[in-house]
Amino acid sequence: MTPTDSTIHDLGYRRYDGEREGARGAFRALYWQGFRAMFGVGRPMKTKAVPVFVSVVTMLPALASVAASGATQGQLPITYANVIGAQALLFLLFSAAQAPEMLCRDQQHRVLPLLFTRDVTRTHYALARLLALFTAMFLVALAPLLILYLGEIGVAKDPGATFAKMGNKLGPVLLFATLLAWVMSTVSAFLSSLTPRRAYATAAVIGGFLGTVVISQGLQDLAGMSEAATKMIDPIETLRTTAMQLFGETKRWMELTPPPSVWVHVAALTALGFAAAAGLVWRVRRVPV
Amino acid sequence: MAAPLITARSLTRRYGAVTALDALTVAIEPGITGLVGANGAGKSTFVKILLGIVDPSEGDAAVMGHDVVRERANIRALVGYMPEHDCLPPDMSATEFVSFMARCSGLPVTAARERTAEVLRHVGLFEERYRPMGGYSTGMAQRVKLAQALVHDPRLLILDEPTNGLDPEGRDEMLALVSRTGREFGISVLVSSHLLGELERICERIVLIEQGRLLRAEQVGALTSETATLVVELDGDAAALAAFVARVAAAGLLVQAERQRVLVELPDTATPAALDAAYDAVRDAAAMSDTGILRLERRRGHLQDLFAEAGA
Numbered sequence: 001m002t003p004t005d006s007t008i009h010d011l012g013y014r015r016y017d018g019e020r021e022g023a024r025g026a027f028r029a030l031y032w033q034g035f036r037a038m039f040g041v042g043r044p045m046k047t048k049a050v051p052v053f054v055s056v057v058t059m060l061p062a063l064a065s066v067a068a069s070g071a072t073q074g075q076l077p078i079t080y081a082n083v084i085g086a087q088a089l090l091f092l093l094f095s096a097a098q099a100p101e102m103l104c105r106d107q108q109h110r111v112l113p114l115l116f117t118r119d120v121t122r123t124h125y126a127l128a129r130l131l132a133l134f135t136a137m138f139l140v141a142l143a144p145l146l147i148l149y150l151g152e153i154g155v156a157k158d159p160g161a162t163f164a165k166m167g168n169k170l171g172p173v174l175l176f177a178t179l180l181a182w183v184m185s186t187v188s189a190f191l192s193s194l195t196p197r198r199a200y201a202t203a204a205v206i207g208g209f210l211g212t213v214v215i216s217q218g219l220q221d222l223a224g225m226s227e228a229a230t231k232m233i234d235p236i237e238t239l240r241t242t243a244m245q246l247f248g249e250t251k252r253w254m255e256l257t258p259p260p261s262v263w264v265h266v267a268a269l270t271a272l273g274f275a276a277a278a279g280l281v282w283r284v285r286r287v288p289v
Numbered sequence: 290m291a292a293p294l295i296t297a298r299s300l301t302r303r304y305g306a307v308t309a310l311d312a313l314t315v316a317i318e319p320g321i322t323g324l325v326g327a328n329g330a331g332k333s334t335f336v337k338i339l340l341g342i343v344d345p346s347e348g349d350a351a352v353m354g355h356d357v358v359r360e361r362a363n364i365r366a367l368v369g370y371m372p373e374h375d376c377l378p379p380d381m382s383a384t385e386f387v388s389f390m391a392r393c394s395g396l397p398v399t400a401a402r403e404r405t406a407e408v409l410r411h412v413g414l415f416e417e418r419y420r421p422m423g424g425y426s427t428g429m430a431q432r433v434k435l436a437q438a439l440v441h442d443p444r445l446l447i448l449d450e451p452t453n454g455l456d457p458e459g460r461d462e463m464l465a466l467v468s469r470t471g472r473e474f475g476i477s478v479l480v481s482s483h484l485l486g487e488l489e490r491i492c493e494r495i496v497l498i499e500q501g502r503l504l505r506a507e508q509v510g511a512l513t514s515e516t517a518t519l520v521v522e523l524d525g526d527a528a529a530l531a532a533f534v535a536r537v538a539a540a541g542l543l544v545q546a547e548r549q550r551v552l553v554e555l556p557d558t559a560t561p562a563a564l565d566a567a568y569d570a571v572r573d574a575a576a577m578s579d580t581g582i583l584r585l586e587r588r589r590g591h592l593q594d595l596f597a598e599a600g601a
Contacts, residue, residue, distance in 0.1 A: 013411060013474040016404055016442035020366060020395040029392035044380055044421075109378045114437065117340045117370045118393045119362075289342050 026119040027128050034102045034132030050097040055140055058087045062144035066151030078152050080169075081243035084145060084176065088236045091184060094140055095133070096205035099188035100198040102129050107196035113289040126284040130189050130277060137181035145173045172246035175266075179242065183235055183269050186276035193283045209236055228259040235272060238265055292354075294319045294445060294477050295339060299348035302334050302501075309334040311501035312348065317479065321471040323488030323495045323509075324481040331501035332481040333373065336449055339479075340370050352445065366394065369438035373449040376434065379423025383414055383433045386422065387440050394441035401440075408436040412466060428459040435466065439476075446470065448480040452487060464491050518588040519553040521571060525580030536574035542567060552588075 021028075040048030061083055069078050106112055115125060149169060156162035191208055192201040216234040219225045231237045244250060245262035259265070295317040302310040310331045326332050337343035339352055341361040349356060355363045377386060384405055391401035409418050412432040417425070422433060431451060438446055451467060452460045468491040471478040482488050488495060489509060497504040523530060534551060537544045543554035553571060556563050568585075575582050 013470070014407060016396070016400065018400050019397055020441075021397060022366075022395040023362075025395040025397065026393045029389060033389055042385070047380075105378060110372070110374055110376045111378060113340075113342055113372050114370065114376055114390060115393055116342050117365065117368065118390070118441070119365050119395045120393050 023119045023121070023124060027124050030115075030120060030125060030128035031132050034129050035135055037101050038098050038132060038136035047101065050094060051136075051140070054090050054094040055143060058090050058140065058144045059147060061086065062147040062151070066147060066155060069152065070155035074156060078148050079249055080145065080148055080173070080247040081240070081249045083148060084141075084180075085240040085243055087144060088180075088239060091137065091141055091180060092206065092209055092236065095137055095184040095188040096202045098136065099133055099185070099192040099205065100201035102132065103189060103192040104196055104198045104201050107193075107287065108198070110289075112287065116289060122285045122287075123281055126189075126193070126281045130185060130280060133189055134181050134185040137185045138177055141180045142173070142177040145177055149173050169247070176239075176243055176246055179266065179269050180239055182273040183239065183276075186273040186280065187235070190276040190280040190283065193280050193287070213237070226257050227253050228257045231259065232265075232268065235269065238269060241265060242269065292319075293317060294322075295350070295352055295479065297335070297338075297348065297350040300335070300338065300345050300350050301347040302331075302338060302343065303346045309501055310338070310345075313498065313501065313503050314348075315496055315503050315506050317496065317506070318494065319477045320493040321468065321478045321480065321491055323485075323492035324479060324498070325483070325485050325488055325495055326481075326498040327483055330483075330498050332483075332498065333449060334501075335498070336370075336447055336479070336481060340364075340368060340447060366441065367444045369441065369443035369446045371434045371438040371446070371448045371451060373453060375430070377422045377425070377430055380421050382420060383409060383418040383422055383425075383436070387433065387437050390437040391440040396441060404440050404442070405436075408439045409433075411439070412436045413462075427454045428456075428462070431455060431459070431463055432466075435463075435470075439470070444476060446476050446478045448478065450482055451480060452482065452484070460487060467491060517555045519555055519567070519571070520584070520586055520588050521551045521553060521575075521582060522584035523549055523551060523575065523580045524583050525578070529578050529580045532578035533574050533580050536578055537571060540567075540570035540574065542570060549583075555587075 036042055037047075039051045065078055065083050069076050106115070112125075116122060149166075152166065152169075153159050153163050187208065188205045191204040194204070195201050212234040213236070216230045216237065219233070220227060220230040231241060241254070241259050242262060242265040244254065245259075245265065293316040295315075297313050297315050300310055300313040301308070313331070313335065324332050324335065334343060338345050338350055339357055341357050341364060344358060349358070351357060352364050353367055355367075357364065381389075387409060388401045388405040391404050392398065396404060409415075412435050414429060414432050414436065417429060422430065425433070431454075435448070435451065438448070448467065452463050455463060464487055467478060467480060470476055471491070480488065480492065485495075492509055494506070494508050496506045523533060525533070530546065530549070530551070534544055534546050537551070537553060542556075545552045545554075553567070555567050571585070572582070
């Protein structure tokens with residue numbers, strides 16, 4: 001419509017006879033709106049603070065590591081697991097801040113009754129929101145790993161030969177980003193769905209993850225359990241160990257008390273994620289509207 | 290009579306020891322229907338069962354022939370819901386919010402955007418629609434809530450207390466909007482309120498519930514049936530009015546003057562012929578006494594009387 005004169009044409013109400021995409025379209029809308037919210041796209045500046053901070057701060061050490069390796073002509077090896085393991089708490093900050101952005105806000109502003117009377121079932125709602133958080137976390141976790149991977153090839157004297165040698169590292173890069181995003185997004189989404197208050201949810205997510213550190217440490221010190229066993233209780237430490245194994249790196253304690261194989265870790269982390277996802281669906285199906 | 294829009298059969302909903310709906314059986318036809326009851330009478334529970342967000346404990350209900358429990362998915366596209374409570378995220382704009390809601394009803398992106406612009410214009414929201422909704426007045430917020438209920442072109446609009454929190458002027462505007470939506474666009478409306486007076490003005494039917502039970506369900510016309518009093522509003526000076534009253538009285542009708550208004554009692558045994566004669570007498574009296582008739586109508590009973598009756 002181009003306004004050619006100043007007349008306002010009241011067309012009245014028009015019926016809509018066009019296409020309806022039903023549940024599929026509704027799922028896509030929920031996913032896409034949630035995914036954008038994870039990075040604060042189209043939202044006020046303050047909602048962009050955490051995603052931008054985490055993305056930048058996790059990428060910087062990766063860039064530094066690549067630069068150091070380049071400056072020493074590859075003498076200083078790039079240690080993927082060390083770099084990414086040190087960022088674990090930042091990824092936790094991202095999921096603790098962003099999961100409530102979707103799940104608590106919808107409860108707090110009472111949007112759920114509007115959604116559940118449309119082509120959105122409760123299960124679809126839970127899965128679309130979880131998928132949005134998972135994708136966002138996957139990208140955030142993947143970014144520094146990709147920098148390391150591409151950097152290692154880029155700074156090598158003979159990129160072609162290096163690529164041929166380490167092409168198989170892409171698997172661990174993708175697998176680890178997936179595992180980290182899966183565990184953190186499912187657990188944060190489940191905990192956030194329990195309350196309409198964002199602050200409580202953020203505290204619950206951080207408290208939940210860090211609480212296991214205390215338990216793990218306590219069992220080790222007081223009950224005298226082996227380090228390899230108690231570390232399995234702490235998901236973040238388990239992620240770190242898994243990264244070490246995936247990228248073929250090692251630490252002193254791992255040589256003293258060898259941890260279970262990498263596939264035990266992968267299976268445990270996957271199962272934890274599925275349990276949390278099931279908890280999320282269970283909670284959303286029961287949340288009063 | 291048209292096919293029922295909504296049917297409920299011994300619909301019961303219990304929350305623990307509290308019975309919110311108690312064997313409610315009612316059939317509601319297309320058109321604008323008012324759902325009236327005091328706070329806690331079970332209006333919201335009834336509405337939520339129809340919408341499929343609360344399950345009935347016993348009994349069943351259907352919207353446009355679809356069972357509210359088994360055929361929930363079929364009802365979604367047919368119904369638009371405006372809740373009683375706030376439901377607008379403060380940092381979203383009305384345009385963003387309404388078009389997101391349209392997409393959640395399965396409309397493709399372009400269609401969602403077009404429908405959003407149309408319904409927001411329809412409810413009377415213009416430049417404000419790009420601003421975050423946190424800064425909206427209650428009146429504007431209510432308009433957005435109505436717009437999101439209309440955006441996917443439902444056949445039935447369910448409005449839960451749409452005038453809550455509005456000032457008298459805002460109330461009138463909202464009621465006019467609801468009335469226009471129902472009458473001009475052919476969308477059936479079920480509107481709940483605890484204020485009978487405002488529903489009387491816009492509804493064709495009233496369903497009255499109390500403590501989860503149906504009290505009455507009738508046409509507003511039947512509830513507020515015509516009385517035997519004819520109200521005549523006249524234009525003219527005092528002498529002309531006096532002449533008019535004298536002439537009507539001479540025709541053998543009981544007449545009472547109230548300033549510019551004259552009440553004429555019609556004969557009790559009102560055969561059509563007798564009524565016509567009475568109307569003719571009024572018309573002739575006006576013509577001969579040099580007064581103009583501004584309004585001529587049968588006085589109606591008020592719903593308020595019905596409420597008092599039901600409460601007794």
